[in-house]
Amino acid sequence: MRGQESSAPEGVGSVAVRACTTHQNSTTSMTAHQSMDGHDVNARPGDAANGRSAEPFADYTDPHNDLPEGHFYDPDAEFEPDPEYAATLAPDAARQRRERIGPTGRPLPYFPIPGPVSEHGPAKIIAMCNQKGGVGKTTSTINLGAALAEYGRRVLLVDFDPQGALSVGLGVNPMELDLTVYNLLLERGLAPDEVLLKTAVAGMDLLPSNIDLSAAEVQLVSEVARESTLQRALGPLMNDYDFIIIDCQPSLGLLTVNALTSAHKVIVPLECEFFALRGVALLTETIEKVKERLNNDLELDGILATMYDSRTVHSREVLARVVEAFDNNVYHTVIGRTVRFPETTVAGEPITTYASNSVGAAAYRQLAREVLARCHAE
Numbered sequence: 300m301r302g303q304e305s306s307a308p309e310g311v312g313s314v315a316v317r318a319c320t321t322h323q324n325s326t327t328s329m330t331a332h333q334s335m336d337g338h339d340v341n342a343r344p345g346d347a348a349n350g351r352s353a354e355p356f357a358d359y360t361d362p363h364n365d366l367p368e369g370h371f372y373d374p375d376a377e378f379e380p381d382p383e384y385a386a387t388l389a390p391d392a393a394r395q396r397r398e399r400i401g402p403t404g405r406p407l408p409y410f411p412i413p414g415p416v417s418e419h420g421p422a423k424i425i426a427m428c429n430q431k432g433g434v435g436k437t438t439s440t441i442n443l444g445a446a447l448a449e450y451g452r453r454v455l456l457v458d459f460d461p462q463g464a465l466s467v468g469l470g471v472n473p474m475e476l477d478l479t480v481y482n483l484l485l486e487r488g489l490a491p492d493e494v495l496l497k498t499a500v501a502g503m504d505l506l507p508s509n510i511d512l513s514a515a516e517v518q519l520v521s522e523v524a525r526e527s528t529l530q531r532a533l534g535p536l537m538n539d540y541d542f543i544i545i546d547c548q549p550s551l552g553l554l555t556v557n558a559l560t561s562a563h564k565v566i567v568p569l570e571c572e573f574f575a576l577r578g579v580a581l582l583t584e585t586i587e588k589v590k591e592r593l594n595n596d597l598e599l600d601g602i603l604a605t606m607y608d609s610r611t612v613h614s615r616e617v618l619a620r621v622v623e624a625f626d627n628n629v630y631h632t633v634i635g636r637t638v639r640f641p642e643t644t645v646a647g648e649p650i651t652t653y654a655s656n657s658v659g660a661a662a663y664r665q666l667a668r669e670v671l672a673r674c675h676a677e
């Protein structure tokens with residue numbers, strides 16, 4: 300098992316340890332591989348899924364790994380990927396100059412750290428879209444948005460999924476909302492400001508939604524120019540933001556068509572697992588149709604590989620297949636699988652603030668730089 304040699308308490312790639320002055324009495328019999336409640340803290344998030352149970356190591360005792368005075372193992376701490384892999388997600392300039400090969404198997408270009416902007420808008424609208432659920436749309440919307448905001452861009456996130464996961468992920472209780480995107484779509488004369496919420500991230504706002512939005516799909520059918528309802532609703536906001544990111548629902552219904560009609564770009568998150576490519580043809584066909592009939596400006600900005608686990612052959616094979624199929628449309632940035640993301644949902648904040656120094660935060664910052672670099676290249 301990885302990391303057994305690790306005895307440095309705060310070392311990169313080792314188990315995170317927090318200094319603590321309390322609870323020392325209960326740590327005497329714990330090993331370096333056990334948390335306060337006896338779990339194996341060295342178990343990595345993917346272990347269970349790979350069929351390797353952490354249990355056989357539960358009572359393993361390594362005499363060389365006693366905790367230093369004043370430290371205990373943080374049960375919530377995760378085991379970060381090995382530094383070699385971390386470097387492929389957030390490489391330093393020197394490595395990049397040596398033309399490192401990135402996780403997609405292509406040389407990783409340098410994405411410059413974007414300078415500040417003095418003026419904002421007009422907004423580039425990005426639809427985060429995949430009709431498959433659980434591929435990382437909401438996670439990518441929150442964290443790409445937060446990373447762009449860190450770089451000084453004004454960002455609006457639009458929760459366009461009646462599940463309201465984006466709103467929840469930003470600490471909003473959707474059930475308590477009086478006004479949501481739904482009202483903005485269907486009530487004429489309602490100003491967007493009445494629906495807008497500020498988030499804890501400076502420069503990032505939210506148009507929240509809740510289950511009400513599920514009615515919109517049916518109600519919009521009888522509207523004139525029903526496919527461009529969202530576009531009209533976002534119109535007054537265009538000059539206030541640099542990026543508007545729409546978190547689509549997992550379907551290719553009218554709401555998603557509305558998102559695609561208002562968007563300049565589409566980002567398609569793909570989970571690095573066996574059925575990743577299933578349904579992507581239907582999605583690209585839909586994008587093409589919307590481009591042809593409703594929105595000439597629409598472009599696929601990129602395919603984003605998510606939940607990538609560099610330690611499994613399977614993940615690497617899926618990523619290779621995705622690159623084979625979509626070539627340069629695949630972002631160089633790849634998002635690794637880490638338990639930090641589910642944790643951030645519970646915390647109600649982006650990973651860039653929840654675990655600012657984590658590999659996950661670094662990955663979304665790099666994605667923000669790559670997205671900005673693609674924008675500037677146009």
Ligand SMILES: Nc1ncnc2c1ncn2[C@@H]1O[C@H](COP(=O)(O)OP(=O)(O)O)[C@@H](O)[C@H]1O
Nearest residue numbers: 432433434435436437438606635636637640641
């Ligand atoms: N890179 C990742 N590593 C581990 N878990 C992730 C990652 N990205 C997302 N998740 C988790 O996977 C689940 C589905 O992600 P989500 O962003 O909600 O997908 P979608 O919006 O496409 O349905 C969530 O519980 C989320 O926390």
Ligand SMILES: [Mg+2]
Nearest residue numbers: 436437460464
């Ligand atoms: Mg979602």
